[in-house]
Amino acid sequence: MYLNTHSYFSLRYGVFSTEQLLETAKQKKLKTMTLTDINNTSACMDFLRLAPKYDIKPVLGVDFRNSATQEFILLAQSAEGFAQINHFLSRLLMKSEPVIPAKAPKFPDTFIIYPFKKILQKGWTLGENELIGITHLELNQLRFSPLKAQIHRFVVLHPVTFSGKVSFNMHRLLRSIDKNMLLSKLPKDEQGEEWHQMLSLKELEEKFRDFPEILQNTELLLESCQIELDIDGSVPKNQRCYSENENLDFRLLRKLSYDGIPYRYPEATDKVYRRIEQELEIIRQKGFVSYFLINWKILKYARSKGYYYVGRGSGANSIIAYLLKITNVDPVELDLYFERFINLYRKNPPDFDIDFSWTDRDDVIEYIFDRFPHTALVAVYNTFQYRAAIRELGKVMGLPKHEIDVLTRAKGKFDYHSLDKLSQLVIRYASYLQDFPNYLGIHAGGIIISEKPIQSYCATFLPPKGFPTAQIDMVVAEDLGLYKFDILSQRGLGKIRDAVNIVEKNQGVKLDINDFRRFKEDERIKDILRNAKAIGCFYVESPAMRMLLKKLRVDHYLGLVAASSIIRPGVAKSGMMREYILRYRKPERRQDAHPVMLDIMPETFGVMVYQEDVIKVAHFFAGLDLGEADMLRRGMSGKFRSKEEFTKVKEKFFSNCKEKGYSDELTAEIWRQTESFAGYAFAKGHSASYAVESYQSLFLKAYYPLEYMVATINNGGGFYSRELYVHEARMNGGIIHAPCVNRSWLETVIRGKDIYLGFHTIQSLESNFAQKIIRERTKNGPFESLDDLIDRVSVTLDQLIILIKIDGLRSMGKDKRSLLWEAHMKINGVSFEEHMPLLFKTPGMDFDLPPLPTTDSEQAFDQLEHLGFTLESPFDLIKDHEPSLLLADDLSNMIGKIVTIDGYLVTIKNTGTSSGKRMYFGTFLDARGDFLDTVHFPPVAERYPFSGPGVYKITGKVMEEFECISIEVTAMTRLPIIEDPRYAA
Incomplete structure (x- = not known):
C-alpha cells in the first residue's frame, strides 16, 4: 500500500536504513513494499537482495523532486522499467545543476504517479500508466473535485520517511544541514510532515474507508509490478566477452600467455608450463577470461603511450598476469600461493590494482570509457562521522563556533550532564547521525565494465571528476557480480619516470628502469x-x-x-x-x-x-x-x-x-x-x-641521487615534506640555489650538480606570473635588469616583492633592498591585465642608493616566509644557545647513558598505548644532517609536548634494539630562534 518510501539514501532527507525499512514493514505485516528514494537508487540492489529475508515482495522506483518539492514518482513494472527509470535519472544527474521537469516522459514499462495537488493545479489530461497519488488528508477535497470522475486513476500516496518523534527531528536536522540554515529558520515546504510514518494496513485502510476503489487501485498497481533482476553475485556481470565469443576469448588468452613465455621465462621449466595450464583452466571455469583480457588491453594501451605502471593486488600471484605484463612479479620465483589468487570456491576474480603516475591516470581512464561501452566509476558512500556530525548539528542548532570546537576536540572527555541542553542535544543527535550517508563520492580508482548497461542496476551521476559514476559502492557492486577494475594514481611512478628523463637530460645516459634482475x-x-x-x-x-x-x-x-x-x-x-x-x-x-x-x-x-x-x-x-x-x-x-x-x-x-x-x-x-x-x-x-x-627507486637513488631528488621535489615529495628532499640532495653533493628569474623554471631543474628550485616552490607566487616569466625569457632572452623585467612582463607589486625577497633577481647585480626600493618607486601598485610591448624603450630611472647588503639571517627569514624552509642551517638561527657537540653517530658509544642533543624536527608519529594514552615517535636531524630517532612515552609526552617545527634540545636515555639506536626522551624543549632581523629596531 506504500508507494513512496524513503531510506537514508534519500540523502539528507530520509532516516531509515534499508534493513530498518524492511523490518518496520514486516512488523506492520506488509507483503509488498516499494522503495522510492529521492533522485537516488543506491539502496535498490540491497533492497532487492534483503526483501526475501523479510518475506516481502520488493517494488522499485524513484521519487523525483526539486529540493523537497515532489514532481512525480516513477515505479518500475519490470526490470526493463527499472532500467528506463535509471536512464532517465542518469540523464538528469549528468548536468552540473540537475532540474527535475514538471512532467515525466512516458516510459512503456513504468507507472507515473503525480501528486493530487499538482494535477489540480496543472489540469493535465493523463495518459496510460499515469496515475494520481492522494493522501488521506486530501480525500475531502476529492469529494468535491471534478477529478473524482477519474477515480480509477487514484492510488494511495502516503509517504514513509520516519518512524516517530526522534526520527522526525533527525529528518528536520538533515534538511537544515542540506539547506545550510538554522533549524528554527527551516521552511515548512523544505521538510516532510510528522505523519509521514508507516501505519499498519488496518490503520491505512481505515483512513481510506470511504474510497475503497483507491485502495483496490493501489493493490492492483503493486501486483502488476514484478522486478525480476539477476542479482546473484556468484555469476559475474562484468563484460562477458572481450572478443566475439567466449571460445575466441580463451584462445586469445592462451595465445598471449604462451607468447609471453620467451620474454618472462627464456628457459621455461615443466613447473612453469604446469602452472600456466592450471591457471588457464580455472580462469576459464570461473568465467574470468574477459577480466584478464580487458586488463591486458588497458595496459597495452598504457605501454603504447609510454606510461609507467605497477600491477599489484592478489592478481600478482598469477603467472598469466605476469606473462600478459599485467604485473612484474614472478609467481614461480617467489612461490606465490596459487589459491590466494584464485580457486574454484572463490566467487570474485582476483584483484588487479594498477598504479599509474598521477599525470597519466586520467588519460587511461578516458581510454577505458571510450573503449568499453558499459562503463562507470564506482561511488563511495561518504558518511557522517562524529566530528563532522557535531559541526553540522552545532551550526544548525545555533551553537557558537568556540562551543562546537570544544565538543569536537573533546570526544568522551567532558561530563555530558554538565553541558547545557543545546549541547546535549547536539551530542545526542550526532550519535544517531553517525554513519548515515551524507553524499556520494568517487572510489579512489574503482571502475566497473558491465555486460549490460550500468542503468540495469542503478542510475549514474556526474561528479566534478567528469566521468559517469554509478550510485552504488564496491560492496554492492561485488554482491551483484560487478567486479571493479582499480585504476589508481601514485606519485612514486611519476618520480621514477621523471628521474629517468632528468638523468638523460643532465648526464646523457639512457636508463633501462625495468632491468629488475640486475x-x-x-x-x-x-x-x-x-x-x-x-x-x-x-x-x-x-x-x-x-x-x-x-x-x-x-x-x-x-x-x-x-x-x-x-x-x-x-x-x-x-x-x-x-x-x-x-x-x-x-x-x-x-x-x-x-x-x-x-x-x-x-x-x-x-x-x-x-x-x-x-x-x-x-x-x-x-x-x-x-x-x-x-x-x-x-x-x-x-x-x-x-x-x-x-x-x-x-x-x-x-x-x-x-x-x-x-x-x-x-x-x-x-x-x-x-x-x-x-x-x-x-x-x-x-x-x-x-x-x-x-x-x-633504490637504483635511481644509488646511482643518480641528485636527479632522483629533483624528480621527488617536482612530484610533490613523498612521506616527508619538500624541505627534507632538498636537504637530502644537499647531503648527496647537490648545490642548492634559490629560485632565479633567469635560471629557474616552473619545476626544479638540475644542471650538473647545481639545483635551481622551481617557481612552484615559492609560496604565494602566482602560477600564471611564473609562466609569463618563462615564456618571455624563452622567447626574448634573459632579463638584464628590473626595468627590463617590468617592461617585458606585466607584474603586480606584491608578486614582484615576493620574487625579490626570495632573491630571484640576484643575477641583475643589485642587492635585494635596493631592488625593493626601486620596485616600490617604479610599480607603485599598478597592475596590467595584458602586457603591451613598447615600440621604443625609454631608459628607466636609476636611483643613487648606498649599498644595502642583506645578512645571511635576513636571507634565511625571507626563505622561511616564502619557501616554508630555509636554505641555511636551521641551527644557525638559534638564539643564545651553546650548541651541543653531540651528534647522532656518537650515540652508538653511549648506550644506556643519559645524553643531551640538539635535533631539528622532521616528523612525528603519534600512537596510542593499550591504556588509551598518547605516545610519540620523533624523527630529527642532528647538526650534521643525520637522522636521530626518539621515543616519547605518555608521561613525558604530556609534560614535554611538541610545539611546532624547529630545533629541540632533547634529553634522554640512549637505547638500542637490534642495532637500532634511539633516545628515550625524559625532557625536551624547543629552542627559541633569533629575532627576525628584518623587523628589528
Missing part, C-alpha cells in the same frame, strides 16, 4: 637497504620502515618483500612483527613456532606475514576448505557482508581445531593473531609488486 644483485642497492639510506624511495623511506630494514639487515629482494608486509599495522598489532625479527635474527628461536605453522610458512618462520597466510592457516591448520578459508579472509578484512556466514566459519575453525587435538589456548592464540592482522596484511604478490617499484 637491480636485485646490485651491491650499491644492497648497501642502501642495509643502512636504511632510502630517503625518497618508494615505500621504504618512512621512519618505521627505516628502523625495520636495519633490524632485519635487509639486503635482498625476498627480505624486502617480507618487510613490505611486516610493516603493516596488523602484523605489529598481533605482536608478530617483533617475533618475526627475533626468529629472523636468531634461528634457534624458530623452533618456538608450532610445527604445523612452521610447516605451512617455513619462509617466514611460522609467522603470518602475508594475506594468503590466513587462507593457509584456515585450510591447513584448522581444516577449512578453500572456500571457507577465503570467506574467513574476506570477513576479517571487512569485505564480506554476511555476518551469519562468517560466524559459522569461525565456529567451524574452533571446532575443527578441537577435533585435531589442539589445546583451547593454542587455538585462541592462533585465532587472535589471524584476526588482528588479516584486515591489514598484504598479499605476498602485492608486497612483491611494491618491492619491484622500491628497487627501481
Whole structure:
C-alpha cells in the first residue's frame, strides 16, 4: 500500500536504513513494499537482495523532486522499467545543476504517479500508466473535485520517511544541514510532515474507508509490478566477452600467455608450463577470461603511450598476469600461493590494482570509457562521522563556533550532564547521525565494465571528476557480480619516470628502469637497504620502515618483500612483527613456532606475514576448505557482508581445531593473531609488486641521487615534506640555489650538480606570473635588469616583492633592498591585465642608493616566509644557545647513558598505548644532517609536548634494539630562534 518510501539514501532527507525499512514493514505485516528514494537508487540492489529475508515482495522506483518539492514518482513494472527509470535519472544527474521537469516522459514499462495537488493545479489530461497519488488528508477535497470522475486513476500516496518523534527531528536536522540554515529558520515546504510514518494496513485502510476503489487501485498497481533482476553475485556481470565469443576469448588468452613465455621465462621449466595450464583452466571455469583480457588491453594501451605502471593486488600471484605484463612479479620465483589468487570456491576474480603516475591516470581512464561501452566509476558512500556530525548539528542548532570546537576536540572527555541542553542535544543527535550517508563520492580508482548497461542496476551521476559514476559502492557492486577494475594514481611512478628523463637530460645516459634482475644483485642497492639510506624511495623511506630494514639487515629482494608486509599495522598489532625479527635474527628461536605453522610458512618462520597466510592457516591448520578459508579472509578484512556466514566459519575453525587435538589456548592464540592482522596484511604478490617499484627507486637513488631528488621535489615529495628532499640532495653533493628569474623554471631543474628550485616552490607566487616569466625569457632572452623585467612582463607589486625577497633577481647585480626600493618607486601598485610591448624603450630611472647588503639571517627569514624552509642551517638561527657537540653517530658509544642533543624536527608519529594514552615517535636531524630517532612515552609526552617545527634540545636515555639506536626522551624543549632581523629596531 506504500508507494513512496524513503531510506537514508534519500540523502539528507530520509532516516531509515534499508534493513530498518524492511523490518518496520514486516512488523506492520506488509507483503509488498516499494522503495522510492529521492533522485537516488543506491539502496535498490540491497533492497532487492534483503526483501526475501523479510518475506516481502520488493517494488522499485524513484521519487523525483526539486529540493523537497515532489514532481512525480516513477515505479518500475519490470526490470526493463527499472532500467528506463535509471536512464532517465542518469540523464538528469549528468548536468552540473540537475532540474527535475514538471512532467515525466512516458516510459512503456513504468507507472507515473503525480501528486493530487499538482494535477489540480496543472489540469493535465493523463495518459496510460499515469496515475494520481492522494493522501488521506486530501480525500475531502476529492469529494468535491471534478477529478473524482477519474477515480480509477487514484492510488494511495502516503509517504514513509520516519518512524516517530526522534526520527522526525533527525529528518528536520538533515534538511537544515542540506539547506545550510538554522533549524528554527527551516521552511515548512523544505521538510516532510510528522505523519509521514508507516501505519499498519488496518490503520491505512481505515483512513481510506470511504474510497475503497483507491485502495483496490493501489493493490492492483503493486501486483502488476514484478522486478525480476539477476542479482546473484556468484555469476559475474562484468563484460562477458572481450572478443566475439567466449571460445575466441580463451584462445586469445592462451595465445598471449604462451607468447609471453620467451620474454618472462627464456628457459621455461615443466613447473612453469604446469602452472600456466592450471591457471588457464580455472580462469576459464570461473568465467574470468574477459577480466584478464580487458586488463591486458588497458595496459597495452598504457605501454603504447609510454606510461609507467605497477600491477599489484592478489592478481600478482598469477603467472598469466605476469606473462600478459599485467604485473612484474614472478609467481614461480617467489612461490606465490596459487589459491590466494584464485580457486574454484572463490566467487570474485582476483584483484588487479594498477598504479599509474598521477599525470597519466586520467588519460587511461578516458581510454577505458571510450573503449568499453558499459562503463562507470564506482561511488563511495561518504558518511557522517562524529566530528563532522557535531559541526553540522552545532551550526544548525545555533551553537557558537568556540562551543562546537570544544565538543569536537573533546570526544568522551567532558561530563555530558554538565553541558547545557543545546549541547546535549547536539551530542545526542550526532550519535544517531553517525554513519548515515551524507553524499556520494568517487572510489579512489574503482571502475566497473558491465555486460549490460550500468542503468540495469542503478542510475549514474556526474561528479566534478567528469566521468559517469554509478550510485552504488564496491560492496554492492561485488554482491551483484560487478567486479571493479582499480585504476589508481601514485606519485612514486611519476618520480621514477621523471628521474629517468632528468638523468638523460643532465648526464646523457639512457636508463633501462625495468632491468629488475640486475637491480636485485646490485651491491650499491644492497648497501642502501642495509643502512636504511632510502630517503625518497618508494615505500621504504618512512621512519618505521627505516628502523625495520636495519633490524632485519635487509639486503635482498625476498627480505624486502617480507618487510613490505611486516610493516603493516596488523602484523605489529598481533605482536608478530617483533617475533618475526627475533626468529629472523636468531634461528634457534624458530623452533618456538608450532610445527604445523612452521610447516605451512617455513619462509617466514611460522609467522603470518602475508594475506594468503590466513587462507593457509584456515585450510591447513584448522581444516577449512578453500572456500571457507577465503570467506574467513574476506570477513576479517571487512569485505564480506554476511555476518551469519562468517560466524559459522569461525565456529567451524574452533571446532575443527578441537577435533585435531589442539589445546583451547593454542587455538585462541592462533585465532587472535589471524584476526588482528588479516584486515591489514598484504598479499605476498602485492608486497612483491611494491618491492619491484622500491628497487627501481633504490637504483635511481644509488646511482643518480641528485636527479632522483629533483624528480621527488617536482612530484610533490613523498612521506616527508619538500624541505627534507632538498636537504637530502644537499647531503648527496647537490648545490642548492634559490629560485632565479633567469635560471629557474616552473619545476626544479638540475644542471650538473647545481639545483635551481622551481617557481612552484615559492609560496604565494602566482602560477600564471611564473609562466609569463618563462615564456618571455624563452622567447626574448634573459632579463638584464628590473626595468627590463617590468617592461617585458606585466607584474603586480606584491608578486614582484615576493620574487625579490626570495632573491630571484640576484643575477641583475643589485642587492635585494635596493631592488625593493626601486620596485616600490617604479610599480607603485599598478597592475596590467595584458602586457603591451613598447615600440621604443625609454631608459628607466636609476636611483643613487648606498649599498644595502642583506645578512645571511635576513636571507634565511625571507626563505622561511616564502619557501616554508630555509636554505641555511636551521641551527644557525638559534638564539643564545651553546650548541651541543653531540651528534647522532656518537650515540652508538653511549648506550644506556643519559645524553643531551640538539635535533631539528622532521616528523612525528603519534600512537596510542593499550591504556588509551598518547605516545610519540620523533624523527630529527642532528647538526650534521643525520637522522636521530626518539621515543616519547605518555608521561613525558604530556609534560614535554611538541610545539611546532624547529630545533629541540632533547634529553634522554640512549637505547638500542637490534642495532637500532634511539633516545628515550625524559625532557625536551624547543629552542627559541633569533629575532627576525628584518623587523628589528
